[in-house]
Amino acid sequence: MNGFRTTERRLYQQVADQIRGLIQAGQFRLGQRLPSERELALQLGVSRPSLREALIALEIDGTVEIRMGSGIYLVANTERRAATSASMGESPVELMQARAAVESAVIVLASSRMTTECLKTLRQILDGMAAEIAEGRKPVEHDRQFHLTIASQSGNGVLARLVGELFDDRHSPLSTQLREHFETPDTWSMALFEHEQIYTALEGRDSLLAQAMMHAHLEESKRRWLDSEPR
Amino acid sequence: MNGFRTTERRLYQQVADQIRGLIQAGQFRLGQRLPSERELALQLGVSRPSLREALIALEIDGTVEIRMGSGIYLVANTERRAATSASMGESPVELMQARAAVESAVIVLASSRMTTECLKTLRQILDGMAAEIAEGRKPVEHDRQFHLTIASQSGNGVLARLVGELFDDRHSPLSTQLREHFETPDTWSMALFEHEQIYTALEGRDSLLAQAMMHAHLEESKRRWLDSEPR
DNA sequence: ATAAATTATTGGTCTTGCCAGTTTTGGGGT
């Protein structure tokens, strides 16, 4: 007997594949919690250490997120979007504060590297946003593109990723619930106006003004969010 | 025996980093066999299951090859680090830029909410850091705790999470490789000095000075990183 | 009804034990 598989592959790999299979089969919903380690081990017929090794493999390749004391969660969307889901204890207020910090820094970098092409792209996004508002729809995607386009122009991949993740964190259960209240055509118009101010600052290559406008925009968003809260 | 560990990273990650360090330090030759699982576990002061989890992480990222009944072998390395670096698109420089942006904002918040207890904790961390440097060891964990403690004091969970994620930088295993170059007792001493400056600013509730010191610290770290790069 | 204390649940780690391959070793045989 040579060294080839007598025992098939290692157990943790088989278990990891098995779990990937269950996920693929739609047994678990995205972002949802999986059974506990003990239960999963029992269900798959392996010991807890082996199940644990499989989970580490899944955690490394980004399939799963493990939160101590809480449980095992499917990471939202296998695409590039949303690597980490916002856990509770992170209020929308904190989120906007974080966005203000990151995006204020980002826009300074972006302002100095701004090109006419990029400005043209931003112009189109704002026009599309205005059109959607006029039709009474919610221009979430255009809003997202506006912020992401600026972030990309910063030339810093890490910061760009952060901006995207923080924006997408708005889709957490709590944020979604709150957004229903504040997302009126009126508030979107105000948001659009603030976007226009940012655009103007970028057009004039005024990095300080752009930074101030961006900060004010996210600050206002936070305020609108809070004021609409019924409590 | 062992029963303490608080808010640190998962053990298997620390152990994996430790082993990567030993490898990079030239303790083991390429293709050669490492000590057995039992011996390594004993040597690193962890249990065999934990050491095992670390080995799985190292096996997945291709650092090591495990042959059943035979031993643990270093894989023929080659320069695949550059490939992963290029594919990520997130250079260490960008990383430090992002950290500077986030942590500069964080420390302003933390400065205004700073308590004597938190200052005491920071003092202990810095003392522990100094002790480790004196012993010729690398105070990575204390470094991490210093930044994370400040981040927690900001009262913003989102920002605290970002600081932790950017420090750990799980998404780019290449950073750990590069870090080995710049982590000398000398550079650590400089880092400690800069930490002390930040601490002094926080002690005096000078948020602007603290912000400046934090930014300078991360800027210096980036510079040390770059200067040590052999390419 | 809200806040604080208690309990239950969950991941994190250690210990011990045994099994299954691999390598080394130490006797016979020639």
Add this chain to the structure above:
DNA sequence: ACCCCAAAACTGGCAAGACCAATAATTTAT
């Protein structure tokens, strides 16, 4: 001496149980 082969001494693979720490759920007190 040499070679061959079986047994013993490694090595990694896996399981079961126990305990701790962090979180979530529940109850109790205010």
